[in-house]
Amino acid sequence: MVCTVTTTPFTIGIIQDAATPDTAANIARADVLVRRAASQGAQIICLKELFQAPYFCKVPQADRFDLAEPIPGPTTDHMCALARELGVVLVVPLFERQAAGVYRNSAAVIDADGSLLGVYRKMHIPDDPLFHEKYYFVPGDAHPAAAGPDAAGGFRVWKTRFATIGVLICWDQWYPEAARITSLLGAQVLFYPTAIGWHPAEREEWGRAQVDAWRTAQRAHAIANGVYVAAPNRVGHEPEPGTDGITFFGHSFIADPFGRYVAEAGEDEAVLVARCDPGLIETVRRNWPFLRDRRIDAYGPILSRYLGT
Numbered sequence: 661m662v663c664t665v666t667t668t669p670f671t672i673g674i675i676q677d678a679a680t681p682d683t684a685a686n687i688a689r690a691d692v693l694v695r696r697a698a699s700q701g702a703q704i705i706c707l708k709e710l711f712q713a714p715y716f717c718k719v720p721q722a723d724r725f726d727l728a729e730p731i732p733g734p735t736t737d738h739m740c741a742l743a744r745e746l747g748v749v750l751v752v753p754l755f756e757r758q759a760a761g762v763y764r765n766s767a768a769v770i771d772a773d774g775s776l777l778g779v780y781r782k783m784h785i786p787d788d789p790l791f792h793e794k795y796y797f798v799p800g801d802a803h804p805a806a807a808g809p810d811a812a813g814g815f816r817v818w819k820t821r822f823a824t825i826g827v828l829i830c831w832d833q834w835y836p837e838a839a840r841i842t843s844l845l846g847a848q849v850l851f852y853p854t855a856i857g858w859h860p861a862e863r864e865e866w867g868r869a870q871v872d873a874w875r876t877a878q879r880a881h882a883i884a885n886g887v888y889v890a891a892p893n894r895v896g897h898e899p900e901p902g903t904d905g906i907t908f909f910g911h912s913f914i915a916d917p918f919g920r921y922v923a924e925a926g927e928d929e930a931v932l933v934a935r936c937d938p939g940l941i942e943t944v945r946r947n948w949p950f951l952r953d954r955r956i957d958a959y960g961p962i963l964s965r966y967l968g969t
Contacts, residue, residue: 673702744774
């Protein structure tokens with residue numbers, strides 16, 4: 661029996677924009693930008709991390725938990741209706757209230773018929789100056805990959821109308837394990853909705869290196885796994901009393917399985933759209949058979965936190 665490889669191309673879009681304290685305005689702007697992406701042919705569209713609010717994790721402050729909402733909830737209801745109207749798949753990252761005292765940095769995945777396929781919950785949670793995420797977010801619940809793509813937590817993929825996609829969020833992008841597991845589950849595209857920026861005092865010395873490192877790490881995931889990678893970041897300076905705030909640097913991009921940029925943005929609002937060819941995934945994996953040559957019998961030590969003395 662000959663295995664038939666699906667080679668139907670599909671088109672993805674990512675949205676790079678700023679956020680204001682006006683939640684309704686943020687959702688309305690996202691609505692406009694999603695429509696723009698769809699008008700340019702995008703079939704699967706991803707918004708930035710925590711898209712409907714400013715990046716509130718700059719300080720730990722209990723009343724900011726009020727920004728969270730359930731999934732399904734008002735924002736996902738709006739986006740489900742939009743997906744159904746336009747016939748597109750949407751990845752909608754937002755602050756989720758799962759239960760009293762259980763809050764997540766999440767992304768709802770909505771199919772082109774408007775149905776909510778599921779939720780990815782950020783697995784790696786940072787805690788750095790102005791990025792106090794451990795105060796706000798419970799990490800995603802880990803489930804073994806053997807639980808399959810329909811598991812309630814952990815790394816997941818979704819078979820949408822147009823392609824099989826994986827979603828990882830911001831800090832997840834620095835971990836090759838997350839990209840590898842999601843690719844092994846069958847993802848053709850890894851989406852990385854992001855909120856990353858500069859501490860203004862560091863920009864002159866470290867700014868270019870930080871952007872290059874951010875992009876290079878994700879392009880490496882594309883190459884090592886033979887998949888497309890799409891990373892929508894936010895832009896604009898967000899002040900915070902008592903601090904210098906954060907300047908989100910944008911530079912969103914889409915890379916192909918060779919790690920080549922097929923679409924990229926600067927530091928302004930942007931809608932990026934790119935055609936993805938599953939045939940290229942097949943070609944790259946045949947000629948760079950990294951998945952074939954993995955020594956899965958030798959990787960047990962990776963489960964240790966540290967192996968040195």
